Amino acid sequence: xxTDWPGAAEVAVSLTFDVDAESGxxxxxxxxxxxxxxxxEGRFGVTRGLPRILAILSKHSxxxxxYVPGDTAERHTDAIKAVQAAGHEIGHHGYLHKQSDxxxxxxxxxxIERGLEALAGxxxxxxxxxxxxxxxxxxxxxxxLKEHRFGYDSSLMGDDRPYVVDGLLExxxxxxxDDWPHLHWKPGRGDAFxxxxxxxxxxxxxxxxxxxxxxxxxxxxHPEVIGRGHRAKLLDRMIAAMTERAKVWFASHEDVxxxxxx
Ligand SMILES: [Zn+2]
Numbered sequence: 001x002x003t004d005w006p007g008a009a010e011v012a013v014s015l016t017f018d019v020d021a022e023s024g025x026x027x028x029x030x031x032x033x034x035x036x037x038x039x040x041e042g043r044f045g046v047t048r049g050l051p052r053i054l055a056i057l058s059k060h061s062x063x064x065x066x067y068v069p070g071d072t073a074e075r076h077t078d079a080i081k082a083v084q085a086a087g088h089e090i091g092h093h094g095y096l097h098k099q100s101d102x103x104x105x106x107x108x109x110x111x112i113e114r115g116l117e118a119l120a121g122x123x124x125x126x127x128x129x130x131x132x133x134x135x136x137x138x139x140x141x142x143x144x145l146k147e148h149r150f151g152y153d154s155s156l157m158g159d160d161r162p163y164v165v166d167g168l169l170e171x172x173x174x175x176x177x178d179d180w181p182h183l184h185w186k187p188g189r190g191d192a193f194x195x196x197x198x199x200x201x202x203x204x205x206x207x208x209x210x211x212x213x214x215x216x217x218x219x220x221x222h223p224e225v226i227g228r229g230h231r232a233k234l235l236d237r238m239i240a241a242m243t244e245r246a247k248v249w250f251a252s253h254e255d256v257x258x259x260x261x262x
Pocket of ligand 1: 019
């Protein structure tokens with residue numbers, strides 16, 4: 001896999017954002033329709049988190065990738081159009097964010113096809129990339145990605161470099177490089193927030209490792225998580241620290257996919 005990044009960069013970084021909003025909850029259990037506090041946290045990601053993220057990316061002249069469930073595109077069309085207008089990539093993230101392993105083959109097809117219809121209908125987008133909700137990818141959904149000619153997937157963890165699985169490019173992810181396990185909290189789940197400085201140190205340590213390897217690394221964030229005031233400041237600091245430490249190619253998944261496949 002290539003490591004000769006554009007602009008003689010020593011490392012390639014993709015900042016990706018999963019705009020789950022309400023669908024992240026509604027897709028896991030319809031009972032969430034009556035849980036207004038939980039749903040409001042998802043909505044916060046769109047109303048408050050997204051504008052902060054867009055401002056930070058604009059300040060650093062970075063194009064990101066936003067994985068958008070069809071339900072989010074329909075419910076928050078104007079907010080997602082603002083992401084699109086700023087030149088960021090829109091990827092597929094299911095329709096109602098249903099975990100592929102929890103639904104049958106018919107529903108998996110609905111998730112892919114209704115998601116495509118929503119992105120096309122509301123945004124005029126045919127997404128090149130797919131990221132499975134909660135990173136559960138089944139053989140049935142994988143086959144649908146090939147049927148619908150997606151250019152890449154970003155759900156698997158079999159390498160920490162771009163790799164090819166059965167003819168489809170994979171831009172791999174990992175839970176440690178996802179803001180959710182560090183910074184999301186839910187009553188009764190028994191977990192705790194990671195201290196902001198420890199979170200930043202972990203992500204920068206992986207950046208240093210990626211720079212040593214000369215590889216590409218994907219960070220995954222959620223607007224309702226990273227878009228809180230103090231955490232948005234962390235994202236801003238993280239980007240500044242990366243830029244200070246190395247020559248970085250910040251690129252959307254679409255651009256990385258085109259480069260490594262070219
Ligand atoms: Zn998600």
